[in-house]
Amino acid sequence: MRLPSMSGHFLLSPIPESSSDVLLPKDVKLAVLGAGRVGKSAMIVRFLTKRFIGDYEPNTGKLYSRLVSVEGDQLSLQIQDTPGEMQVPDSLTQVVEALSKCVQWAEGFLLVYSITDYESYQSIRPLYQHIRKVHPDSKAPVVIVGNKGDLLHARQVQTDDGIQLADELGSLFLEISTSENYEDVCDVFQHLCKEVSKLHGPGGERRRVSIMPRPRSPNMQDLKRRFKQALSYKAKAPSALG
């Protein structure tokens, strides 16, 4: 199943401030998983900043938080990046534990492989099965992405392989190049946000809360005037000590 092309752009905008009642944004928690240096961090940063940053240190699990608006819906989005490589054998258990916690925590998943790395493609199925095992009753949306689509000369995974796997697992699939195409990266995250948001229902976690009106900031001119007044009064007043 291929990811349908999205119309319209993903709007990254701050939530408007209101002095009275506000609607809390819905929480959307996504996890990005994939074995090896498949471009997970690059994708997240590309989505959040529009920029492609070519050089990253291998990450150890960074959480990104943003307020975003998707088709008019205000979302409090959290994206958990996960380590693709385990460099210290001793920490294997910790990494697996951390991954399980993250899978438990998240509501929507992005499974990434690189079209230049067949092993990363092979890791998608077990990752997918792990998600379904941790969330047996939920319809947690999963999108499979074949990244680095620009590196055609180094291709090890055919597009059809990706389509076939995604069909088999019942997931959406898109082959993209994070470095060359911001729109595709955006479509992927936008799709996941919308699907997770649907899980919360139409009203979801949105609720009205009353917020205290913010106290007015002091008028500095007025304060200075009063301060001077007080000083001059003090100067004129007879001293209590005689």
Ligand SMILES: Nc1nc2c(ncn2[C@@H]2O[C@H](COP(=O)(O)OP(=O)(O)OP(=O)(O)O)[C@@H](O)[C@H]2O)c(=O)[nH]1
């Ligand atoms: N040519 C090309 N390179 C990419 C693309 N996406 C990511 N890269 C490169 O792939 C390398 C790994 O990218 P990362 O984003 O660090 O990969 P990661 O999956 O987060 O890796 P870990 O941090 O080890 O989990 C970097 O050198 C990126 O510049 C892409 O679409 N095309």
